[in-house]
Amino acid sequence: MxxxxxxxxxxxxYLSWTALEKLKNGSSVDLRTIPSIIGGDEKSRRGIVLAKSIPAKKYGIQTAEPVASALRKCPSLVIESPDHxxxxxxxxxxxxxxxxxxxxxxxxxxxxxxxxxxxxxxxxxxxxxxxxxxxxxxxxxxxxxxxxxxxxxxxxxxxxxxxxxxxxxxxxxxxxIPVKMWPLPVSELFMVGRRSAEKLMGFGIQTIGELAHTDPSFLTAHFKSHGRLMWEFANGIDPTPVLSQKQEAKGIGSSTTLREDVTDPTEAKKVLLALCESVSGRLRSAGQLAGTITVEIKYHDFTKASHQARTLSPCNSTGELYNLACSLFDQLWDRRPIRLLGVRSSRLVSVGEPVQLSIFDLPLAAEAGAEAKSSAKTPSPQKLRQLDRALDSIRKKYGTDAIKRGGY
Missing domain, CATH: 3.30.70.270 (Reverse transcriptase/Diguanylate cyclase domain)
Known part of the structure; x- marks a missing residue:
C-alpha cells in the first residue's frame, strides 16, 4: 500500500471551543449558531478576527480582518475574547x-x-x-x-x-488533482501568500492548474526557491513524511480504536498481531530493542486497564513481542467488550549494546541433531528474526501490504 x-x-x-465552554457553564446560546467571532473586545473595537462562526461568514466577515471592520458588516455581532x-x-x-x-x-x-x-x-x-x-x-x-x-x-x-x-x-x-484542485484560484494553494498570488496573476497565472503547467525555470527565475516549491505543490509533489515525536528514548507504541467492540479473543489477538508488527518494525527501523512490553485495553464504557511485563531479554522480534502481548492480554482482559487495544514497548536499548541473553537465545546442542530437526515444531528465535528481516525488506521495496502474516 x-x-x-x-x-x-x-x-x-477557537470559536467552537469557546462555545462549548460557555454551554458547559450554563449559556443558553451556542456561539456557533449565531453571528459571532473570537478576537479583541467589543468595547475597544480593537484586535483582529481570530475565528468566526458560519453565520458570521455570511456577512462577509473574514479571519484576520479588524474587529471594527467586522462590526460594521454586522452590528449585532457577538464578540468573545480568546482563552488560550x-x-x-x-x-x-x-x-x-x-x-x-x-x-x-x-x-x-x-x-x-x-x-x-x-x-x-x-x-x-x-x-x-x-x-x-x-x-x-x-x-x-x-x-x-x-x-x-x-x-x-x-x-x-x-x-x-x-x-x-x-x-x-x-x-x-x-x-x-485535475478535477478537485487545479480549477481553484492560485491564491488557495498552500504556501502561496497574498503577494505571491498577486505576482502570479500579474503573469497571467490565475489557477493552480495553470501554475502546475508553468515552466518551473520561469518560476524559479522570478520567485527563487519558493517558485519551485509552489510548482511542486501545484503538482501534488511533497515527499515530506509525518514527523511524529513518539519515538523517544522512553518507548515506541501503537494503538488502535476498533471499528466495532470486540468480545472474541481470537479477533482481539489478530489486532494485537498487527500492533506488534507495527511496534517491532519501528523498533528495528530505529535500531532498538524493547525490555518491557505493555498491553492496554479501553473498554466500551471508556474505562482503561493495562498490564506490563519484562521480556526474557531485550528484543524487537514480532513473534516474541506478540507472544508476550497475548500472555498479558489473557491476564488482563475481563471479558467486557473492547473498544481499543494498544501495545507499547519501553526500557529500550540500542541493538549494539550488550544485553543479558535468556537461555532461549542460546543454541541448544540438540539442534545439531537430526532428531531435533525433525521434531522441532516452533522456529528458533534466530529463524524468527531472519523472517522479520525478510519481511521488512519486502515491505520496504514493495509497500506495507505486499506481504502479510497469516498468524502465529
Missing part, C-alpha cells in the same frame, strides 16, 4: 483521542495535525471509513467538528481538508 496521510483540522477551533489556556486543553484532549488510533501523529498547530494512516491501514476497510470513525469519535466525545483530508502527500491532505466544511471528509489522490 502506498503512503496515506490524514490532515485533521478543527472547524473554527482553554484552547490548549481542548487541543490536548483531541491529540490524546487521536493517539488512541495511532502514535504516528505530527501536530502542526493547536488545531491541526497530520496522521500517518499507512501503518494501521490493514485494520480498517478503507481510509475513508477510518476517517469517518475518527471524525465521529471526536464529535461524540469532545463535541466539536473536524474536517479530514486524505491523500498520499501532506500538501494534498492539507488542501483536501480545506474543501467544503464543516465536519467533512475529502480525498485528493493524484488522479483527482
Amino acid at each position: 502506498s503512503t496515506i496521510i490524514f490532515h485533521i483540522d478543527v472547524n473554527s477551533a 489556556k482553554l484552547y490548549r486543553s481542548y487541543s490536548h484532549a483531541m491529540m490524546e483521542l487521536l493517539s488512541s488510533f495511532t502514535s504516528d501523529l505530527e501536530q502542526v498547530s493547536i488545531d491541526e495535525c497530520y496522521l500517518d494512516f499507512t501503518p494501521i491501514a490493514r485494520l480498517y476497510p478503507s481510509p475513508v471509513e477510518a476517517a469517518a470513525l475518527i471524525r465521529d469519535r471526536i464529535y461524540e466525545e469532545l463535541h466539536f467538528t473536524v474536517n479530514i483530508g486524505i491523500a498520499p502527500a501532506k500538501v494534498l491532505a492539507k488542501m483536501a481538508s480545506d474543501f467544503e466544511k464543516p465536519g467533512k471528509i475529502h480525498t485528493l489522490f493524484p488522479e483527482e
Whole structure:
C-alpha cells in the first residue's frame, strides 16, 4: 500500500471551543449558531478576527480582518475574547483521542495535525471509513467538528481538508488533482501568500492548474526557491513524511480504536498481531530493542486497564513481542467488550549494546541433531528474526501490504 496521510483540522477551533465552554457553564446560546467571532473586545473595537462562526461568514466577515471592520458588516455581532489556556486543553484532549488510533501523529498547530494512516491501514476497510470513525469519535466525545483530508502527500491532505466544511471528509489522490484542485484560484494553494498570488496573476497565472503547467525555470527565475516549491505543490509533489515525536528514548507504541467492540479473543489477538508488527518494525527501523512490553485495553464504557511485563531479554522480534502481548492480554482482559487495544514497548536499548541473553537465545546442542530437526515444531528465535528481516525488506521495496502474516 502506498503512503496515506490524514490532515485533521478543527472547524473554527477557537470559536467552537469557546462555545462549548460557555454551554458547559450554563449559556443558553451556542456561539456557533449565531453571528459571532473570537478576537479583541467589543468595547475597544480593537484586535483582529481570530475565528468566526458560519453565520458570521455570511456577512462577509473574514479571519484576520479588524474587529471594527467586522462590526460594521454586522452590528449585532457577538464578540468573545480568546482563552488560550482553554484552547490548549481542548487541543490536548483531541491529540490524546487521536493517539488512541495511532502514535504516528505530527501536530502542526493547536488545531491541526497530520496522521500517518499507512501503518494501521490493514485494520480498517478503507481510509475513508477510518476517517469517518475518527471524525465521529471526536464529535461524540469532545463535541466539536473536524474536517479530514486524505491523500498520499501532506500538501494534498492539507488542501483536501480545506474543501467544503464543516465536519467533512475529502480525498485528493493524484488522479483527482485535475478535477478537485487545479480549477481553484492560485491564491488557495498552500504556501502561496497574498503577494505571491498577486505576482502570479500579474503573469497571467490565475489557477493552480495553470501554475502546475508553468515552466518551473520561469518560476524559479522570478520567485527563487519558493517558485519551485509552489510548482511542486501545484503538482501534488511533497515527499515530506509525518514527523511524529513518539519515538523517544522512553518507548515506541501503537494503538488502535476498533471499528466495532470486540468480545472474541481470537479477533482481539489478530489486532494485537498487527500492533506488534507495527511496534517491532519501528523498533528495528530505529535500531532498538524493547525490555518491557505493555498491553492496554479501553473498554466500551471508556474505562482503561493495562498490564506490563519484562521480556526474557531485550528484543524487537514480532513473534516474541506478540507472544508476550497475548500472555498479558489473557491476564488482563475481563471479558467486557473492547473498544481499543494498544501495545507499547519501553526500557529500550540500542541493538549494539550488550544485553543479558535468556537461555532461549542460546543454541541448544540438540539442534545439531537430526532428531531435533525433525521434531522441532516452533522456529528458533534466530529463524524468527531472519523472517522479520525478510519481511521488512519486502515491505520496504514493495509497500506495507505486499506481504502479510497469516498468524502465529
